[in-house]
Amino acid sequence: MKATFKIERPTLARGVRYRWDPVRAEHHLLFPEGMLVLNDTGAATVRLCDGRSLEEIQQTLRLEFGDETSAEEVREFLHRLSSRGLICHADS
Amino acid sequence: MQTPRPYALLAELTYRCPLQCPYCSNPLELARYDQELDTFTWQRVLREASELGVVQVHFSGGEPLVRRDLVELVATACKYGLYSNLSTSAMTANPQRLTQLREAGLDSLQVSLLDAEPATNNWLAGVPSFEKKQQAVASAIKLGFPVTLNVVLHRHNLDRLTQIIDLACQWQVDRLELAHVQYTGWAFHNRQALLPRREQVIQATEIVAEFRQRDANKMQILHVLPDYFQEFPKACLNGWGQRFLTVAPDGAVLPCQTAREIPQLEFPSVHDQSLSRIWFDAPVFQKYRGTDWLPEPCRSCERRELDFGGCRCQAFLFTGDSGVTDPVCLFSPHHELVEQAISQAHSGIEMEFEYRRMKK
Ligand code: SF4
Ligand code: SF4
Numbered sequence: 001m002k003a004t005f006k007i008e009r010p011t012l013a014r015g016v017r018y019r020w021d022p023v024r025a026e027h028h029l030l031f032p033e034g035m036l037v038l039n040d041t042g043a044a045t046v047r048l049c050d051g052r053s054l055e056e057i058q059q060t061l062r063l064e065f066g067d068e069t070s071a072e073e074v075r076e077f078l079h080r081l082s083s084r085g086l087i088c089h090a091d092s
Numbered sequence: 093m094q095t096p097r098p099y100a101l102l103a104e105l106t107y108r109c110p111l112q113c114p115y116c117s118n119p120l121e122l123a124r125y126d127q128e129l130d131t132f133t134w135q136r137v138l139r140e141a142s143e144l145g146v147v148q149v150h151f152s153g154g155e156p157l158v159r160r161d162l163v164e165l166v167a168t169a170c171k172y173g174l175y176s177n178l179s180t181s182a183m184t185a186n187p188q189r190l191t192q193l194r195e196a197g198l199d200s201l202q203v204s205l206l207d208a209e210p211a212t213n214n215w216l217a218g219v220p221s222f223e224k225k226q227q228a229v230a231s232a233i234k235l236g237f238p239v240t241l242n243v244v245l246h247r248h249n250l251d252r253l254t255q256i257i258d259l260a261c262q263w264q265v266d267r268l269e270l271a272h273v274q275y276t277g278w279a280f281h282n283r284q285a286l287l288p289r290r291e292q293v294i295q296a297t298e299i300v301a302e303f304r305q306r307d308a309n310k311m312q313i314l315h316v317l318p319d320y321f322q323e324f325p326k327a328c329l330n331g332w333g334q335r336f337l338t339v340a341p342d343g344a345v346l347p348c349q350t351a352r353e354i355p356q357l358e359f360p361s362v363h364d365q366s367l368s369r370i371w372f373d374a375p376v377f378q379k380y381r382g383t384d385w386l387p388e389p390c391r392s393c394e395r396r397e398l399d400f401g402g403c404r405c406q407a408f409l410f411t412g413d414s415g416v417t418d419p420v421c422l423f424s425p426h427h428e429l430v431e432q433a434i435s436q437a438h439s440g441i442e443m444e445f446e447y448r449r450m451k452k
Contacts, residue, residue: 032238085312
């Protein structure tokens with residue numbers, strides 16, 4: 001599915017929390033009815049969801065991870081989180 | 093295969109509850125387990141759970157708010173970095189108590205509702221409770237809690253699903269969880285009076301799909317399908333002893349909250365051993381872990397890694413043997429028992445249900 005949803009200034013939705021799990025050495029995204037295990041890029045992405053713009057997030061990730069994370073991938077990932085109600089959109 | 097560590101702990105703080113829902117998953121013999129763990133022991137359990145790898149704790153019951161030390165326990169969970177969720181009937185969830193819970197670090201709140209219609213809600217709960225639930229949801233939202241409204245679906249409320257969804261939108265909750273009754277505990281006892289008609293289930297699925305099409309960004313709906321009406325069973329808990337564990341009010345450690353249904357199983361207690369010892373070594377956790385124990389037809393079935401043969405409690409309730417394929421499965425040699433249960437429940441004579449009560 002192509003992303004049609006507007007993602008401008010994503011923030012984590014109410015009750016959604018990032019956490020580093022020291023026991024398993026994993027990144028977790030926790031929310032009321034469950035959790036996701038994230039990879040390094042995913043974790044870095046959700047931690048940047050603080051109301052800054054999508055472009056800023058994409059740019060920061062490119063600086064950190066190089067070209068392997070395409071802007072489109074980041075967008076798709078955020079879109080998936082958004083369709084599960086895990087991120088919402090500040091102002092906009 | 094290496095034994096994975098659990099992600100979630102269901103902390104059943106008490107079996108006491110002001111409501112009397114006829115589908116309650118608590119055991120029938122509630123009074124047998126009235127020796128509740130004290131605060132200190134629960135705090136130890138929370139610490140051991142976090143060391144074992146648990147990241148989420150669900151405070152549940154019964155009604156966890158009847159425990160005077162709930163705020164303290166939430167604070168402890170928070171101290172260990174656990175994500176905490178409270179499932180409540182909201183009967184005693186006044187704004188002061190909710191504020192204290194918020195300050196103690198409670199992450200999310202799940203409030204049960206029995207029906208969109210106040211009179212039916214109160215009839216099903218056995219107690220007037222609709223208004224209290226409404227007030228609790230309003231104050232929780234005001235305090236900034238993410239709120240999930242949880243409605244258990246069955247014959248008596250399925251026809252009002254549209255109203256239920258409308259009400260949840262109106263109350264502005266973040267999520268609506270629609271879970272069909274799981275027929276264990278009191279629900280199994282009352283199965284004849286609760287089982288829906290197949291058409292009701294189909295219609296419900298359509299209503300949810302329609303809402304998701306139209307209003308997806310208004311509210312999240314989680315829809316847990318009723319397994320009696322499916323072809324294959326649920327991957328109960330993602331597999332026995334794989335991700336979840338339950339500590340019951342008296343300190344018994346259960347692979348699943350309804351495992352007490354199976355009288356042949358012996359459950360270790362937090363009084364005697366550490367949670368980690370129990371998780372990795374207790375025979376009851378080993379018994380149905382993984383796929384090696386699976387009987388036929390599961391053993392040679394492609395889906396065995398998907399559903400692990402289904403629910404052990406359901407296998408026991410239908411057949412008296414917790415080690416067989418879940419009868420919900422089309423391939424189970426006992427599958428006709430499920431069909432029978434459904435048709436019997438609609439044989440023309442309306443059954444009354446029995447309210448959940450503490451019998452001494
Ligand atoms: S299902 Fe009903 S009776 Fe059972 S614990 Fe929950 S609110 Fe209480
Ligand atoms: S036979 Fe067993 S593994 Fe196969 S679908 Fe049925 S329950 Fe699942």
